[in-house]
Amino acid sequence: AFAAAALAPRLAIADPKAVEDELKKLYAGKPMAEGRVKLDVPQIAENGLVVPVTVEVESPMTETDYVKAVHVFADGNPQPGVFTFRFSPECGRAAASTRMRLAQTQNIVCVAEMSDGSLFTTKAEVKVTIGGCGG
Amino acid sequence: GPLGRVAAQQRLTEADITRFDPLGTVTLVHVTDIHAQLVPLYFREPSVNLGVGDAKGVPPHLTDQEFRAHFKVAAGSADAHALTSDDFASLARNYGRMGGMDRVARLIKTIRAERGADKVLLLDGGDTWQGSWTALKTRGQDMVGVMEALGVDAMTSHWEFTYGETRVKEIAETSKIAFLAQNIRDGEWQEPVFEPRKMFEKGGAKIAVIGQAFPRTPIANPRWMIPKWEFGLREDDLQKQVEEARADSADLIVLLSHNGFDVDRKLASRVKGIDIILTAHTHDAMPGVVKVGETILVATGSHGKFVSRLDIEVKDRRMTGFRYKLMPVFSDAITPDAEMAAAIEAIRKPYAAELAREVGRTDSLLFRRGNFNGTFDDLIAQSMLAERDAEIALSPGFRWGGTLLPGDPITFEAISNATAMTYPACYRMEMTGQQLKDILEDVADNIFHPDPYFQGGGDMVRVGGAGYAIDVGKPAGQRISDMTLLKTGKPLEPAKAYVVAGWASVNEATQGPPVWEIVEKYVSRVRNVCLEPNRAVKVTGA
Amino acid sequence: MIEIKTLISHEMESGQRRDSAGKPIPRKIINSFTASFNGKTVFQADWHPAISANPYQSFFYKVKESGEFKFVWKDDDGSEYSSTNKIAVA
Ligand SMILES: [Mn+2]
Ligand SMILES: [Mn+2]
Numbered sequence: 142a143f144a145a146a147a148l149a150p151r152l153a154i155a156d157p158k159a160v161e162d163e164l165k166k167l168y169a170g171k172p173m174a175e176g177r178v179k180l181d182v183p184q185i186a187e188n189g190l191v192v193p194v195t196v197e198v199e200s201p202m203t204e205t206d207y208v209k210a211v212h213v214f215a216d217g218n219p220q221p222g223v224f225t226f227r228f229s230p231e232c233g234r235a236a237a238s239t240r241m242r243l244a245q246t247q248n249i250v251c252v253a254e255m256s257d258g259s260l261f262t263t264k265a266e267v268k269v270t271i272g273g274c275g276g
Numbered sequence: 277g278p279l280g281r282v283a284a285q286q287r288l289t290e291a292d293i294t295r296f297d298p299l300g301t302v303t304l305v306h307v308t309d310i311h312a313q314l315v316p317l318y319f320r321e322p323s324v325n326l327g328v329g330d331a332k333g334v335p336p337h338l339t340d341q342e343f344r345a346h347f348k349v350a351a352g353s354a355d356a357h358a359l360t361s362d363d364f365a366s367l368a369r370n371y372g373r374m375g376g377m378d379r380v381a382r383l384i385k386t387i388r389a390e391r392g393a394d395k396v397l398l399l400d401g402g403d404t405w406q407g408s409w410t411a412l413k414t415r416g417q418d419m420v421g422v423m424e425a426l427g428v429d430a431m432t433s434h435w436e437f438t439y440g441e442t443r444v445k446e447i448a449e450t451s452k453i454a455f456l457a458q459n460i461r462d463g464e465w466q467e468p469v470f471e472p473r474k475m476f477e478k479g480g481a482k483i484a485v486i487g488q489a490f491p492r493t494p495i496a497n498p499r500w501m502i503p504k505w506e507f508g509l510r511e512d513d514l515q516k517q518v519e520e521a522r523a524d525s526a527d528l529i530v531l532l533s534h535n536g537f538d539v540d541r542k543l544a545s546r547v548k549g550i551d552i553i554l555t556a557h558t559h560d561a562m563p564g565v566v567k568v569g570e571t572i573l574v575a576t577g578s579h580g581k582f583v584s585r586l587d588i589e590v591k592d593r594r595m596t597g598f599r600y601k602l603m604p605v606f607s608d609a610i611t612p613d614a615e616m617a618a619a620i621e622a623i624r625k626p627y628a629a630e631l632a633r634e635v636g637r638t639d640s641l642l643f644r645r646g647n648f649n650g651t652f653d654d655l656i657a658q659s660m661l662a663e664r665d666a667e668i669a670l671s672p673g674f675r676w677g678g679t680l681l682p683g684d685p686i687t688f689e690a691i692s693n694a695t696a697m698t699y700p701a702c703y704r705m706e707m708t709g710q711q712l713k714d715i716l717e718d719v720a721d722n723i724f725h726p727d728p729y730f731q732g733g734g735d736m737v738r739v740g741g742a743g744y745a746i747d748v749g750k751p752a753g754q755r756i757s758d759m760t761l762l763k764t765g766k767p768l769e770p771a772k773a774y775v776v777a778g779w780a781s782v783n784e785a786t787q788g789p790p791v792w793e794i795v796e797k798y799v800s801r802v803r804n805v806c807l808e809p810n811r812a813v814k815v816t817g818a
Numbered sequence: 819m820i821e822i823k824t825l826i827s828h829e830m831e832s833g834q835r836r837d838s839a840g841k842p843i844p845r846k847i848i849n850s851f852t853a854s855f856n857g858k859t860v861f862q863a864d865w866h867p868a869i870s871a872n873p874y875q876s877f878f879y880k881v882k883e884s885g886e887f888k889f890v891w892k893d894d895d896g897s898e899y900s901s902t903n904k905i906a907v908a
Contacts, residue, residue: 185492185729191463191870223866223868224864232880234880237863239875242870270721270722276578464825
């Protein structure tokens, strides 16, 4: 019960370095902390062409303390960039969702930039599979 | 042993099967994975059912002697025949076929009569509308009618979705049976598609039933048939459902699940407050419950072979006791319910001649269930190799489809019981050795991933014309080796293209004749089928 | 606080695909989404080719006064699509 006719090269290699390069361009190697960022992606993609992704960052979202931007990268796509969200204090809550394409099983890397310039990061793996059979 | 030999002659009576010392005020009756089997059949349980990770060597991943030892079932007994695979043909001749919805109806009527209908809640775990010719031809209507006549209160689902969004919605909206699924969303705006749960009052208790459809339906089955819907486990949403149900003063929380047993075992350790999980999908049948913390898990098997009865005592708004019995539906022992028998006959009448058509005979036991190729799979694979002139055949590791005994006729009904579904096209295409290996690796990872949340709950794709070795304990991408083209004995070359035939592709517009035509053509040509157990798959790491 | 959900119909051609003749299909995506309230930008998204066809975007907004939302989507080819929605605070 698998998609025999639509096989993408499955063992293509993900490239974490491409993501690192993008981050260097943005933040020049500035240190990043774990925490405060929540990346909500499915463990297994139902459809590699439409994978829901939600990011949420802990923040009071006041004029002086808010989330400026959230970048999401996919290390196994032909190009690592997926999106950048730019929030304002008026959002009230630093959470937003969209849908992305994933070419294969890979890591999704998320980096949040706070209004004071500090950076937070998290990552999650999404499995893209042809499925197998069923009971 | 000697006990086994004595027991071997001991058939169960209907009274033996229904005997139950009642407890408390609530009775849950569970049926699941009937796969549209209206009439009794043989269905051989697996001889290979490997558990990986934490599930290694624990129920339901026990077979034959280990299974019997664990559940204290005597070899050769009726229960041994119902629950294990060895000595299948001779025990089948002694104990007869199992299932039949008229027998199931009789058991349920008996339970209702003894217990009082106001105390009994009847729940169906899904995979009900698919698996037979009559179900395919009526697009599930035969089973909807039968399940309504049984008085099913609620159901959840999986293969039902292979009739497409419109058909499922149409039945869910018009049927008397509540169609519950907390884990399906409309892909556009993330709105729930179905009722997530329903409250029932039985025996003075409020019972919240939450439905959980097969989370991987759009991966395991054609997504194009359900393009607007997103599935998934949705643990957080499930936890909310449990909390809302408690706030709505439920005394008992039941998850009517189609996750598969190992997924439910993990889920029970993570989602708090579920009293009972009625499991499905993996077709496991166990004569006892499994406890995870405060949650009990029930596994009722498949194909109408079993009916589960779970009596529950409720005090101070919580479950304080339970008693469980997995009732085997021995069709020779149970008097058919006359009304249901008449209904089934009426359903089958327009198709009776087709179903009875004898295509050939088998000299071998033909079965499918098990982690690797069964003989019925090999027959399907042989048919595809021969009739589609292919070097390699791929047949999905479905867990449904009946068993034939040596000497049995191969009727069109027997073929359709193993093939009837809505995407049967038998394709013929070229694949490279590397692509074939990648397919096997990917499918293997969906079965032998140590984390059950990554398992799809089926069996390994069946390969005809080629052999391979598999180390189930290895990580993704490293399990498969030694792929060999059987006709030459040579290793499969990664870059070389091979002609491959297969069926049940999840791709839209797959071209080819339906697989039942291919099997019928082949069987009618060879007439007598004789298949040795498959030795082309070498399994290690279990 | 309200959650705003938006959807626009667009193929989001990634530039990674080839046509039946094997020729690369040129990239044509919506590369940015901007939401403003009473003229002030409150949320903005840059989209890369990995964003799915018919892009969906949701975000939150803390409504303090009545006013008008304006959503603008910018296409690679320079065209802009926009939509306005009024919000009344009772
Ligand atoms: Mn099933
Ligand atoms: Mn199933």
